Amino acid sequence: MTDRDLSKRIRDLPRETARQDFTQRVLERLEEDTAPGAEGWSWKPTLAIAAAALVFALIPFAAWQLDEGHTSTGDAAELQALRAEHSQLQDALQELTRGLSSDAGERVVYLGGDDTLDVVFDPSPVATQMQPASYTMPAGGARR
Amino acid sequence: MSVRSDAPSAAESGFGAASDAALMARVKAGEREAFAAIVDRYKDRVVNYLTRMTGCRDRAEDLGQETFLRLYRSAGRYEERGHLAALIFRIATNLVRSEERRERRVRFFSFDFEREDERTTPSPQSGVLRDEALARLSNAVADLPLRFRVPLVLHEVEGWTVPRIAEALECREGTIKSRISRGRQRLRESLEPYWKGGAA
Numbered sequence: 001m002t003d004r005d006l007s008k009r010i011r012d013l014p015r016e017t018a019r020q021d022f023t024q025r026v027l028e029r030l031e032e033d034t035a036p037g038a039e040g041w042s043w044k045p046t047l048a049i050a051a052a053a054l055v056f057a058l059i060p061f062a063a064w065q066l067d068e069g070h071t072s073t074g075d076a077a078e079l080q081a082l083r084a085e086h087s088q089l090q091d092a093l094q095e096l097t098r099g100l101s102s103d104a105g106e107r108v109v110y111l112g113g114d115d116t117l118d119v120v121f122d123p124s125p126v127a128t129q130m131q132p133a134s135y136t137m138p139a140g141g142a143r144r
Numbered sequence: 145m146s147v148r149s150d151a152p153s154a155a156e157s158g159f160g161a162a163s164d165a166a167l168m169a170r171v172k173a174g175e176r177e178a179f180a181a182i183v184d185r186y187k188d189r190v191v192n193y194l195t196r197m198t199g200c201r202d203r204a205e206d207l208g209q210e211t212f213l214r215l216y217r218s219a220g221r222y223e224e225r226g227h228l229a230a231l232i233f234r235i236a237t238n239l240v241r242s243e244e245r246r247e248r249r250v251r252f253f254s255f256d257f258e259r260e261d262e263r264t265t266p267s268p269q270s271g272v273l274r275d276e277a278l279a280r281l282s283n284a285v286a287d288l289p290l291r292f293r294v295p296l297v298l299h300e301v302e303g304w305t306v307p308r309i310a311e312a313l314e315c316r317e318g319t320i321k322s323r324i325s326r327g328r329q330r331l332r333e334s335l336e337p338y339w340k341g342g343a344a
Binding site: 001003006007009010011013014015016017018019022023025026027029030033 | 176179180183184187188190191192195196201204205208209212213216217278281282285296300301325328331332335336339
């Protein structure tokens with residue numbers, strides 16, 4: 001079958017015409033579309049659905065936000081406790097330092113003894129007189 | 145081939161030989177009578193085009209009415225360039241495209257792959273398909289992919305020239321010629337067994 005034959009057959013298909021009341025029905029549908037309340041009926045449900053969707057979308061976000069706030073409060077309390085503990089430790093350290101400095105002269109190391117004799121070592125003169133060893137780089141700068 | 149002109153009906157006669165531009169200007173101003181005149185002027189061409197596009201006379205009637213309703217709703221944005229017919233046929237084509245997409249989705253989600261096609265059993269009262277040969281040809285045209293069907297129907301059924309189709313569909317003329325040719329080829333392939341059997 002050639003293109004010409006095919007075209008002829010397609011063109012020979014019967015031409016359809018619109019029904020008698022076609023225009024009237026279009027106008028009626030147009031009236032229905034523009035009737036008072038018709039337009040409102042069409043956009044109000046759409047708006048309601050959109051609002052509901054927005055609310056549902058916001059619920060997880062709000063829950064997450066609340067959880068975040070709760071976590072922040074917990075973190076703040078924990079930080080406060082740590083600071084208090086740090087402060088207590090700081091005070092205890094200072095007190096200990098003061099105590100050590102006040103009785104530094106009485107510090108001795110007990111080495112041994114018996115009922116009549118205690119052998120002790122008093123390091124305080126050593127501690128006050130000791131100086132750190134000097135350190136010099138060997139010739140050539142290399143460590144051996 | 146020229147586009148056939150339909151005789152003005154009663155609703156249109158009140159406007160005499162008013163041009164499309166004049167009528168659309170009145171439609172933009174909200175005149176229902178001018179809109180009715182436009183419907184009367186194009187309704188037969190639109191219904192015939194949609195019947196060939198869908199293969200179903202009743203669907204063509206419904207889609208035709210929707211086409212004109214959409215034309216009315218978009219009249220405020222209409223710019224006169226002498227292409228009212230192209231605009232109307234473009235609206236009609238878009239409706240067919242949307243409906244076919246929707247049908248495919250419905251069929252997919254309902255797993256209704258073996259649905260009886262309404263157009264294969266036209267009612268005798270419709271007077272659309274007079275015999276089996278016409279029915280097969282009409283269904284074969286309606287089964288073509290849309291990209292081949294639209295230019296083929298506009299060219300073969302509505303008698304539009306290739307440049308006019310190219311302008312309406314915003315394609316190059318070469319593309320339109322190619323699609324018409326491929327549409328014919330597909331029709332031949334689908335109808336060949338039947339025609340070879342001598343039933344046509």
